[in-house]
Amino acid sequence: MFSPDTRFKPSVTPFEKTVSIGTNKITLRIFKPDTVKAVILQIYGGGWCLGTAAFDDPLNHLKARTCQVAVVGVNYRLAPEFPFPACVEDCRLAAKWLIANAQAEFGTTNIFISGYSAGAHLAALTTLYIRDSLHAIGNVKGVTLEYGCFDLSGTPSFRQASDSTLVLTRKDLDEDMQLVFPGWSPEQLRNPQFSPLYANLSNLPPALFTVGTADFLLDDTYFMEARWRNAGNRTFLAVYPDCPHGFTLMPTLMAECANRTIREWIISNIERMSSTNTFK
Template sequence: MASPVQFDPAAFDPANAPADALAVNAAILKRMASWDTWGAPIEEIRKLRREGNGPFPPPVVSARAEAIEIDGKHGPITLRLIAPSRPKGVYLHLHGGGWTVGTADMHDMALERLVDRAGVACISVDYRLAPEHPYPQGPDDCESAALWLVREAKRRFGTDRLVIGGESAGAHLSAVTLLRLRDRHGLTPFRGANLHAGCYDLALTPSARRFGAEKLILNTRDIEMFVRHFLLHGGDVRSPDISPLHADLKGMPPALFTVGTRDALVDDSLFMAARWASAGNSASLEVYPAGCHVFIGFPGSNTDKCLARIDRFVAEACA
C-alpha cells in the first residue's frame, strides 16, 4: 500500500518565507507591473517571452542538443535530445507555457543539469501550441512522442527505464499522457512522474480562482485565458483527458509533486497528490514557502532544494 501524502503546513506560514524567495517575488512583481500578458497577438507574446521580456529570463540554448523529427497524428513533431554517453534512463520532458507559449529549447539548461546530475538522456517535445492548434492536438503530440520513446528507447539509448515530467502545462500534459497510454494502449511504461506546479483541473481549483490579479508570474485571468486558448474548439473541463484531476488514477507510476505556496496553482498539486496516493500509487509532495509559479526558473534557496530533490527522484526512478 502506498504511503500517505505528507507535507509540512508550516510552509504556508509567512514567517517561514525565505528572504531570497521574497526578493524574487518582489522583483517579478516590479518587472510585471507594466507587462500586459494579453496586450499583443500571441505570436508577439511568444517573441517577447523568448527575448526575456516576460517574467522569465531569456533562454540559453545548449550546444549539446540534437533535434530530430518523428511522425505524429497532425504531422511531424520535433524532439530535442540531450544525452550522456551511457544513459541510466530516459526523461521525457513536456514544457510549460499554458499550452500556448514556450518551446523545447527554452529548457536546455535545466535538462543539461538533469543529464549531468541524474545520468539520464533528456527528450523535450515541441508539441503543437494553441490557439492555432487547440485541444486535442498538443496532447496528441505528447502521446505520439511517448509511444515513439517506448518503441525506440532500448535501441537508441540502451535502456527502457523511462520517466516523464514537466512544469505547469507540461505537468498537466504528463498526467494526460500517462492516462492515455494506460487507457488507449494498455501501457504503463514510465517508472516515475516529475510533476512541478501543474494545472490539473481546467475548471480551476480554489487557489486558482481566488488568486486574483496580482502578476506573480500567473494570475487568475492568465489561467482562464490559457484554458480558453487551449479549448478554442470546446471540450468538457470535467473530462479526465482535459482535467486529469477527475481521472481514475489507478496504476500510475510513483510521482513527485513540487509547488510553491505563492503559486496560483498550489491547490492543483495538493489535490492531485492526494488523489494519486488514494488510488494506491506512491506520491511525494514538496511545498516550498513563498515559491511563485515555476519558481525553479529563478535562482534561490527554494530552487536549489527543489532541483536537488528532482535530480534524486529521477535518478532513483531509473536506478
C-alpha cells in the same frame, strides 16, 4: 540525500530529431549522455500557447549530466494556431515513439515522464495514455509533476487568484483560458480525458509533486497528489514556502533546492528499480 557533483562531467550537446508514426510527425529535442540509465520524456510549460523544448535546455542538460539519463523534449503544437487538444496529441505521439524505440535509441526501456505547469498537465495525460492505450505503464518508472493544472475548470486556489497574484494575475489567467479553451463549458473542462484530476489513477508509477505555497495552482497539486496516493500509488510531495508559480525556473536558492530534489528523486528511483524492478 545524494548530491551529484557536475564540475568534472562532460557537457552534453542537444540535437533535434523529427520522428514519424504513420503520417504524423513531431520534432524532439534530445540530450543523450555517454551513459544512459533511463530516458526522461520532458514536457515544457507555457500555458499551452507559449514556448519550445529548447527553453528547458539548462535544466535538461543538468538532468542528463547528473542523473545519467537521456532527456527527450517534446516540441508540441501551440494554441491558438493549433487548437487544443493538438498539444495532447503531440505528446501522445512522442510517448508512442519513445515506448517503441527507447531500447534501440538509448539502450534502455526505463522511462520517466516530467513536466511543469501546462507541461505537468500534459505529462499526467501522457502517463494515462501510456497506461490505457499503449499498455506499457510498466516501462514508466516515475513521474515528476511541478505545479501542474490538473482541473481545467479551476480548483479553489486557481479561482481565488487576483490582480495581486504573483507571476500571473487573474487577468492573465482568464485571457489564457479564453485563448486555449474558447467556448468550453465547465463540464467539458472537467472531462477526465482533459482534466486528469477526475481520471482513474490506479496502477500508476510513483510520482513526485512539487509546488510553492504562493502558487495559484497549489490546490491542483494538493488534490492530485492525494488522489494519486489514494489510488494505491507511491507519492512524494515537496512544498516550498512562499514560492510562486514557475519558481523552479527562477534564479533562487529555493529553485536550486527544488531542482536538486527532483534530480535526486530520479536517481533514487533508478537505483531502486535496478534492484527491485517494480513500482512498489
